[in-house]
Amino acid sequence: MSAELLEIARAIAIQAGELAARRRAEGVSVAATKSSSVDIVTEADRETENLIRSLIAEARPDDGFLGEEGGGEGGGSGLTWVVDPIDGTVNFLYGIPHYGISIAVVEGDPDPLTWRALAGCVVNPAAGETFTAAAGAGARLNGRQIRVNDAVSLSQALVATGFSYTAERRVEQATAVTNLIGRVRDVRRMGTASLDLCFVGCGRLDAYFERNLNPWDHAAGALVAAEAGAFVGGWNGSPAGREFILAGHPELIRELEPALVESGA
C-alpha cells in the first residue's frame, strides 16, 4: 500500500517539478503577500499546487487534500495528501536552485501531532534530486538508499534551521541561533525546510530544527529523515508539529536538545 502511494507521490512530484522549473526559466514575480510583506506567493506556487491537486484527485478520488496555497478538503478514505507545491519560495523567486516540491500522504487527521505518514517525496528540480520514503521501507535519493550521519558531538555538528515570516518571531529565532553558534561546527539557513530534513537523511547536515512550521513544510521530509535513521520529533520526545521540529542522529539530539533549550530556541 505505502509503496503504491509512494509511486503516485513520486510521479506527481516529478511532473510538478517540471512545471515549476519551466515557470522559473520563464521568469518569476511576486503575485501577492500573505502573513507579512516578506511572506510571498508567486503564480507558479498556485499553478503547481493546482496541478498536483488535480493529478491526485484523478489517481485517488477518495483521499483528502491539504495544500499550502489552496487549503484543505476532506475525503472518505482516511488518507490525506499534504502538499507544499514550492517549498523555498524565496529561493525560487531569486533563482537560487534550492527549492522543493513536497508531497506526503498521511493516515488519520491531517495533524502532525497524531497522523501516521505513509509515504513522502521531495523533488528539487533544479538539482535533479528526488528524495523518497515509505513507512518501514527506508529512504532514498534518486533510488539509492540513504542514511543519516553517524553521531557526532555537538561541537562537530553542522546544524540547519529556518526562520518564520514575521519580524518578531524571526528576531527571537535568530537570538537562539546567536546563542547556539559558538557550540556547534556551524549553522546553515538554506531556505527550504523539506530539503533541510532530506539533507539530514542523506548526511549533508547533522541536524535541523525550526519553530512554527506548517504541516506541509515537514510532512514528506520528516518521513525521509526518520526512514533514514534520524530521530524526528518535537520537544521532550513529543511529535514534531507547529511548536517545534528537531531532526538528527538520536545520540546527537540528546546533546542538541538541551543546548537549544539553553539557547532559548
Ligand code: IPD
Ligand atoms: C518556508 C521554507 C523555509 C522555512 C519557512 C517555511 P515556503 O516555506 O520552508 O525554509 O524556514 O519556515 O515557511 O513558504 O517557502 O513554502
Ligand code: CA
Ligand atoms: Ca514551505
Ligand code: CA
Ligand atoms: Ca510553499
Ligand code: CA
Ligand atoms: Ca509560503
